[in-house]
Amino acid sequence: MTRDDLMFRDGLLNGHRILVTGGGTGLGKVMAEAFLILGAEVFICGRRGNVLDETAEELMGQHGGKMVGLACDIRDADAIDDMLDRIWNNGGALTGLVNNAAGNFVSRTQDLSMRGFDAISNIVFRGSFAVTLACGKRWIDQGVSASVLSILATWVWNGSAFTVPSAMSKAGINVMSQSLAVEWADKGIRLNCIAPGTFPTEGMSARLRPTEGGSAFRDTTDYPMGRVGRMPELANLAAFLMSPQAEYVSGQTIAIDGARYLATGGNFSSMRSWTDEQWAEARQSIRATTAKDKAQRTA
Ligand SMILES: CCCCCCCCCCC/C=C/C(=O)SCCNC(=O)CCNC(=O)[C@H](O)C(C)(C)COP(=O)(O)OP(=O)(O)OC[C@H]1O[C@@H](n2cnc3c(N)ncnc32)[C@H](O)[C@@H]1OP(=O)(O)O
Numbered sequence: 001m002t003r004d005d006l007m008f009r010d011g012l013l014n015g016h017r018i019l020v021t022g023g024g025t026g027l028g029k030v031m032a033e034a035f036l037i038l039g040a041e042v043f044i045c046g047r048r049g050n051v052l053d054e055t056a057e058e059l060m061g062q063h064g065g066k067m068v069g070l071a072c073d074i075r076d077a078d079a080i081d082d083m084l085d086r087i088w089n090n091g092g093a094l095t096g097l098v099n100n101a102a103g104n105f106v107s108r109t110q111d112l113s114m115r116g117f118d119a120i121s122n123i124v125f126r127g128s129f130a131v132t133l134a135c136g137k138r139w140i141d142q143g144v145s146a147s148v149l150s151i152l153a154t155w156v157w158n159g160s161a162f163t164v165p166s167a168m169s170k171a172g173i174n175v176m177s178q179s180l181a182v183e184w185a186d187k188g189i190r191l192n193c194i195a196p197g198t199f200p201t202e203g204m205s206a207r208l209r210p211t212e213g214g215s216a217f218r219d220t221t222d223y224p225m226g227r228v229g230r231m232p233e234l235a236n237l238a239a240f241l242m243s244p245q246a247e248y249v250s251g252q253t254i255a256i257d258g259a260r261y262l263a264t265g266g267n268f269s270s271m272r273s274w275t276d277e278q279w280a281e282a283r284q285s286i287r288a289t290t291a292k293d294k295a296q297r298t299a
Pocket residue numbers: 102103104105106107111112113114115116117119120152153166196197198199203204207208266267268269270271282283284286287290294
């Protein structure tokens with residue numbers, strides 16, 4: 001991304017300190033980059049320390065500023081507290097949190113074990129709540145105003161066959177955001193959400209279109225705008241919602257999907273025609289991706 005991709009003035013986020021969970025890759029990386037360009041001090045967390053370090057180095061090399069990678073598994077409440085202690089003790093309070101980290105894979109629901117359900121819900125539902133709660137307690141104790149942005153999916157409105165644990169978890173975070181927007185409004189804490197449509201990333205394609213490799217999302221005939229999302233489009237919306245100029249916006253979930261979910265449902269219902277063999281192949285491919293990523297985890 002370049003400076004020209006962003007619609008905002010220089011220094012929009014000067015003085016802000018923002019944590020992006022899952023900020024080492026994909027959408028999290030692009031939002032972290034936008035916040036850095038706009039002057040924020042940015043913290044990114046994930047379980048693969050090497051991925052975080054590479055991202056922070058790459059983006060500071062391109063844009064200057066300060067980005068810090070912190071290895072942390074958001075399924076672990078103690079690890080979250082340790083991470084927040086490190087942030088708070090080195091420069092003060094966060095002023096923003098982006099709940100972006102997620103796990104997901106396509107599966108027929110009858111093929112899931114409870115461990116499979118937990119693998120996703122413990123990241124998306126429990127993990128996002130845990131980080132929000134840990135930050136919220138500190139902000140309220142210290143009288144700090146802050147903004148929380150959660151990255152959902154359009155299926156919070158219409159569900160999604162074959163990604164049921166993700167759909168349930170994202171819907172839960174949607175309701176968390178609406179609820180806390182009211183409960184914490186007088187504390188100066190805002191909560192909003194973005195529901196992106198398709199923004200192709202390695203992490204998503206490998207788990208949601210596992211058998212198509214690089215060709216996933218090349219066919220955009222059923223996309224109303226004839227294309228998928230562009231990363232800077234998401235980054236601009238995130239920067240707007242995180243900026244102090246959006247102070248009166250709270251409790252909202254904004255779709256950015258080129259009107260696709262209104263046209264097609266924006267989910268995986270077309271996989272109803274998959275055969276047992278296709279599901280077996282998908283599962284094998286997803287497991288291989290997870291194994292490769294697991295080998296790099298340091299948290
Ligand atoms: C048709 C066109 C439609 C286009 C629509 C486009 C719209 C796009 C909208 C997208 C919205 C959301 C996207 C995303 O969230 S993308 C994010 C993807 N990124 C990641 O997932 C990164 C992190 N992922 C992971 O950490 C792992 O993938 C995982 C989530 C699996 C967690 O890893 P963990 O190490 O905890 O998991 P284990 O390997 O130990 O497994 C735990 C149990 O889960 C079971 N499992 C694993 N894979 C499968 C599978 N494919 N099917 C069924 N079950 C699975 C595994 O067997 C374990 O259970 P058991 O011990 O009981 O066997």
